[in-house]
Structure formats: C-alpha cells, structure tokens
Amino acid sequence: MSFTRPLLFSLALAIAGGGMSAPSWAATPAEVQKHLEDSAGTATIGNHTATLTPLRAFYRERGWKLAWNGDARATAERLLADIQVIAPAEGLNPDFYGVPAGLGDEIEHDILVSDALWRFARDLAIGRVSPTRTVGGMGPESRPVFDGTRALRDLAAGKDLGTALGNLQPSYAGYHRLKRALARYRDLVQAGGWSVIPEGPSIRLGMEDERVPAIRKRLIVTGELPADQDQGTQLDQTVVAAIRSFQHRHGIEADGTVGKATLAALNVSAESRLRQIMVNMERWRWMPRRLDPTHIAVNLPAAHLELVRNGEITLAMRVVVGDVRHQTPTMQTTMTSVVLNPTWTVPPSIATREILPKLRKEPNYLVNNNMQILDAFPEDPVKSQGLGIDWGKYSKFPWRIRQAPGADNALGQVKFNLSNNDDIYLHDTPKRQYFGRIFRALSHGCVRLERPVALAQALVPADYVSKVEGLIADSDTKTLRLERPLTVYLMYMTAWAEEDGTIQFRDDLYGHDGRLEAALKRERPSTAQMAQDHPRGTL
Incomplete structure (x- = not known):
C-alpha cells in the first residue's frame, strides 16, 4: 500500500493527533501493567472507550513499557494522521480512529493511540462488522485470522502505516477494483452527482420527450454517453446504445427503453452508489485470505455461477436463487457428490x-x-x-x-450435494424458462442451474465424464462422489468492477446492504462481540 500525503496533512495531523504535548511525568512499567490488568475488558477515557483485551499482549511483549511516549509521540502523531488519509480510500470512516488532544494521562493516552491503531488495522484486515448472514456475510468462521499484536509491534518499530498494513488489506483483484471505483464515485459525489429525472411514461427509440436532455446528462456523468451528446430531446440510436450499456451493468433487460426499472436505476444517487461500493468492500474484507484454487462461486444478487480452476473461470452460467420469502443463505461450504436422476423429498x-x-x-x-x-x-x-x-x-x-426421478422432478436430472444444515444444494430444474429472465430470484432457497449437465461433467471423476449423459438416460438414481470435496462460496455482492473498470451494480435483493450500511455507521463493537467474531483468531 502506498499513498501520497496531501497538502492538508498538517490539518489532519492536528485533528488526529491533536499536537500531543510532552508528558509531565514518566509512567513505570508496573503502573502500565496495573492499569491494563486491573481494569475490565474496556477502559472509558473521556467519551472514548478503549478495548484493553487485545492490547495486553502487545504491552506484555514490551515489558509493559509505553509505546508512544517520548520520541515516539511524533511517530504516533504521524500514524494517526496517516489513518485520516488512508481510511477513506479503503472505504472506512476515519472518525472512528481519532484520538483527541490532551485526553487522559500519559498511560491512558498511550492506550488510546494503541487502541486506535489496532482498530484500524483490524477493520482493514477483517472488516468492522461481524459477517453474519443478515448482512450478506458467510459467517465469522470464514473470516481471516488477524494478528493485532504483530500489527502494533510493526508500527511501534517505526514502520510506516502503508508498509505495516499493506499485507493486511484483501489481496483480491475484486477489492482493489472496487477501491478504484470508490475513488471515482467519491469524485462524482464531490462534483455534485446527478439530477433526478422526472417520472413519466416509457421512452423508446425515436421518441421525443422533454426528459431526454436530462437522461443524456445523466449518462454522460457515468461515462455511457460521450460528452458532446448532451443536446436533443429525441431518444436516438446513440442514446439508446448508451442506455443499453447502462442497463447491462445494472442487471436490467438491455432493450434500450427508458422504462420504470431503468428510470429507477438512473435516479439512484451518486451518494447511494458510493455507499453501495463501501459495503461491498467490507464484504471483501470478510473473505478468507485465499480462495481455494478450484471452487464454485455463486453471486446471489447477480444470480450467476462461476467454476474457477487455478484462478481461471472455466464454466459460467445463470442460476435461479431464492425469492425474498425463501432467501438463499450466504455460506462457505463444500460439495461432496453429484446425484444423477435424484429423488426429491418435499420439505x-x-x-x-x-x-x-x-x-x-x-x-x-x-x-x-x-x-x-x-x-x-x-x-x-x-x-x-x-x-x-x-x-x-x-x-x-x-x-x-x-x-420419484423423472422429467417433472423438481430437482431435474442432476443434484449437487452441499454440506450445510439449511438443506441448500445446487440442482437442475424442469422450469428452464426461468433462465431467460433477467430477474431470477424465484426459488424456495436452493440454487437452480442453467447448465447442470455441463457442471456435472466438469466435476465428476474422469472415468465418468463421458458417461454422465448415458447414466441420466438410464433413469436410475446414481450418486457419484467427487475425488475431493469442492469449496462452494454463496456470496452476496451487489457491486463489483470488471477488469476494464466497468462498474456493475445490482439491486439489494434481500436487504443485506441496508443492514450492513446501518451497522457500519454505528459505534465500534464491544469486546464481547469482537471475541465472538474471532472464534479461530487472535484479537
């Protein structure tokens, strides 16, 4: 991670570090230890609450010596100021990591600095909010391990924030593409975003409408339409092509008509899109440090599946996911077997x-x-x-x-067993017409596949690849175990950026974005909540 310190660095320094004055007394290690160990899990200093539990190991390792006193106070000021620069670029709120000037005595101020640095490192590495299903996460157990003591040790040793934390942020291309998208949309917000286009009847190719100039300006702002196409009340071929491009990246039927769904998407504010990017960056921070080289990823809001081998997408298809009343849960699970001509036990x-x-x-x-x-x-x-x-x-x-197995079986001809307690699996369906629809949240929770036979042939042992279609034709139920369990990620991403920088948005199908956005605005979680978030890792 690298960044350029802005000209306003001195202002950020004053806000974050507060121009810390020299201490009037020197705390002994015994006093520091007593302060940290005699307290409960948190210490309230002014209107700030520091979480002591994860800091104790850091200070114990230092022999209970303060980390940010003496000459190190300037280092603390620099680090806190750098957070104010880096946090917004990572989609995090810098206000959560400030330390007011003059707050607390020498020990308390040292703890506050360590707490702010630890929290920022943690939030960047594994996210601020617990990755529960209600906010589109796959559960705390899928979250990477965070070593906060090491992060603080590196910072106290003099490493700059970018170097010390560079390995903590997600390494995924998807995260860094969204990070670039965040900067772009922040610029759009600062430039005033775009105006709301009035409601009205659908506008089709060749039609005149007084709203078309506003539509042209809206499409110019986000790059679908060239800047010199801002004049005219007719929906001509150039504007229709721009509308189709807009529709494609918003998951709307690309018919070039400005109908109800397209108008609603055009009128989503730049501020809302900025927040949408931020919540999806948070979901990337929850992801395991590395995905398994061979895996299946299903993005529920996009109703899309990809089979990945060694980082390359080898098979992709449309899927049908659960409707709003029967939501497909997000999860990290494993596929163990493929069933040809399955029976269906009705829930x-x-x-x-x-x-x-x-x-x-x-x-x-x-x-x-x-x-x-x-x-x-x-x-x-x-x-x-x-x-x-x-x-x-x-x-x-x-x-x-x-x-019984058959053409009308609800699971179709192929079922893919997943390890979970929700009775969720991937399967074929006799209702093939659903895959021709743009909106495909139509199931009772399981994921229906557009190309189930092709997926089966890609996954079963080599001896069975050429036999799959024949075994299906025999009509008998047959279970084929995979040579090794295959990891399957059921993910919830409503914003992502393509390799060429094109930004895709999808509707918040299950309301997870809204709940996550609200959670990100709340004050930091309690020590008990953070302990619950880290069943496998170090606080």
Missing part, C-alpha cells in the same frame, strides 16, 4: 403451504406429479398416492412426500 413447509391446498382441490395431485407418501401407508398403495384421504381435516401436512 415440510412446501408440503403444507403448497401441496396440501392443491390436494384439497385435486386429489390426484400426487399421482399426476409422480409423488408418494412415505412410511404412513406401507400396505395401502392407494392411500400412499394420496387417494381416499380427507385432506380438508388437515391444517398441516402430516407425512413425508417423495417425488
């Missing part, structure tokens, strides 16, 4: 909410859909098919149902 919720009402109207529903009741009527094949039962007296489906 109890679907049996009660969907199949039971249909049986009341259509007693032959189970027969017509190749389904059978399990266990309840072993000696009565008629009732096991749902016939002769008074379904009106049941408010909850009382038994299990299984659908």
Whole structure:
C-alpha cells in the first residue's frame, strides 16, 4: 500500500493527533501493567472507550513499557494522521480512529493511540462488522485470522502505516477494483452527482420527450454517453446504445427503453452508489485470505455461477436463487457428490403451504406429479398416492412426500450435494424458462442451474465424464462422489468492477446492504462481540 500525503496533512495531523504535548511525568512499567490488568475488558477515557483485551499482549511483549511516549509521540502523531488519509480510500470512516488532544494521562493516552491503531488495522484486515448472514456475510468462521499484536509491534518499530498494513488489506483483484471505483464515485459525489429525472411514461427509440436532455446528462456523468451528446430531446440510436450499456451493468433487460426499472436505476444517487461500493468492500474484507484454487462461486444478487480452476473461470452460467420469502443463505461450504436422476423429498413447509391446498382441490395431485407418501401407508398403495384421504381435516401436512426421478422432478436430472444444515444444494430444474429472465430470484432457497449437465461433467471423476449423459438416460438414481470435496462460496455482492473498470451494480435483493450500511455507521463493537467474531483468531 502506498499513498501520497496531501497538502492538508498538517490539518489532519492536528485533528488526529491533536499536537500531543510532552508528558509531565514518566509512567513505570508496573503502573502500565496495573492499569491494563486491573481494569475490565474496556477502559472509558473521556467519551472514548478503549478495548484493553487485545492490547495486553502487545504491552506484555514490551515489558509493559509505553509505546508512544517520548520520541515516539511524533511517530504516533504521524500514524494517526496517516489513518485520516488512508481510511477513506479503503472505504472506512476515519472518525472512528481519532484520538483527541490532551485526553487522559500519559498511560491512558498511550492506550488510546494503541487502541486506535489496532482498530484500524483490524477493520482493514477483517472488516468492522461481524459477517453474519443478515448482512450478506458467510459467517465469522470464514473470516481471516488477524494478528493485532504483530500489527502494533510493526508500527511501534517505526514502520510506516502503508508498509505495516499493506499485507493486511484483501489481496483480491475484486477489492482493489472496487477501491478504484470508490475513488471515482467519491469524485462524482464531490462534483455534485446527478439530477433526478422526472417520472413519466416509457421512452423508446425515436421518441421525443422533454426528459431526454436530462437522461443524456445523466449518462454522460457515468461515462455511457460521450460528452458532446448532451443536446436533443429525441431518444436516438446513440442514446439508446448508451442506455443499453447502462442497463447491462445494472442487471436490467438491455432493450434500450427508458422504462420504470431503468428510470429507477438512473435516479439512484451518486451518494447511494458510493455507499453501495463501501459495503461491498467490507464484504471483501470478510473473505478468507485465499480462495481455494478450484471452487464454485455463486453471486446471489447477480444470480450467476462461476467454476474457477487455478484462478481461471472455466464454466459460467445463470442460476435461479431464492425469492425474498425463501432467501438463499450466504455460506462457505463444500460439495461432496453429484446425484444423477435424484429423488426429491418435499420439505415440510412446501408440503403444507403448497401441496396440501392443491390436494384439497385435486386429489390426484400426487399421482399426476409422480409423488408418494412415505412410511404412513406401507400396505395401502392407494392411500400412499394420496387417494381416499380427507385432506380438508388437515391444517398441516402430516407425512413425508417423495417425488420419484423423472422429467417433472423438481430437482431435474442432476443434484449437487452441499454440506450445510439449511438443506441448500445446487440442482437442475424442469422450469428452464426461468433462465431467460433477467430477474431470477424465484426459488424456495436452493440454487437452480442453467447448465447442470455441463457442471456435472466438469466435476465428476474422469472415468465418468463421458458417461454422465448415458447414466441420466438410464433413469436410475446414481450418486457419484467427487475425488475431493469442492469449496462452494454463496456470496452476496451487489457491486463489483470488471477488469476494464466497468462498474456493475445490482439491486439489494434481500436487504443485506441496508443492514450492513446501518451497522457500519454505528459505534465500534464491544469486546464481547469482537471475541465472538474471532472464534479461530487472535484479537
């Protein structure tokens, strides 16, 4: 990491370090140790709360000597000022890492400096917010390990902030592309963003509309339209091409028409897009330090899957993900086997909410859909098919149902087993028409695949690659174990940048962005929360 200190460095220095004055007394190691160990997990100094638990190892390693007194006070001022420069570029709020001038005695001020530096290093390395599913994370266990003692040791040894923290930030190209996008959108915000385009009927190629000049200006700001195309009330071919480009990078059907969805996306403010980039940078900070060389990544808001081998995308396809009521959870999991011609055991919720009402109207529903009741009527094949039962007296489906393999099986011809407690897996579907839609949040939570046979052929042992289609044609259920478990990442990214710098945005499908944005604005988490966030790592 490198950065250029701006001309306003002196102002940042005054804000962050406060021009710390020389101490009037010298604390002994015993006093420092007593201050750190006699207190609880936190120490309140003025209106600042320092988290002591992760700092104790650092001071213990130093023999309980202060880190930022004497000649090192200038180093502390420089580091705190540098945070004010670096934090915004990383999508972090610099206000969380300031140390007011004159706050606390010598020991307390030293602790505050260490606390601010530790927090910034931690937040840059693994994120500020716990990566729970409610904010689009894959769980704390997927978070990288953070060694805060080492980070503080490097800074106290005289390393500049960029050098000391350079290895802490995510190394992914996706993170650094978003970082460049963040700088671009911050410039757009500072330049005034763009104006809201009034509501109205759809505008198509060749139509005249008084809103077209505003649409032209809006597209010029974000680079879809050349700057010399700012005049004219007609939606001509040049503007239509720019609209298609805009629609493509916002996950809207690229028809060149300014309809309701396109207008809504055009009117999302520059400030909102800036915040959207920031929350997705936070999600990159939660990611493991390295992805497995061979893995599957599914981006839920984009409804898109990629198979990656040694850093190269070898297969990509559209997918269908859970609707808003049946959200596909984010997770890091493993695929262990592929099932050809799978059976489908109907989840109890679907049996009660969907199949039971249909049986009341259509007693032959189970027969017509190749389904059978399990266990309840072993000696009565008629009732096991749902016939002769008074379904009106049941408010909850009382038994299990299984659908046999076949063309109408809800899982299609291929199922990919994943290790998780949510009964989530990847699978084929007979409803192929869904893959022609732009909006594909239509499932009950599992991920449906556009090209399941191709994925199976890419994953099964080599001896079976040429046999997959024949085994499917045989109609018998067959499970093929993978040679080794394959890591699967179900991710939630609503903003990302392509290799050429094109920035993609998607709607906040499940509301995770909104919750994460709110969490990032809140004050720093408690010591207990941070301990919960680090089940495997060092605070």
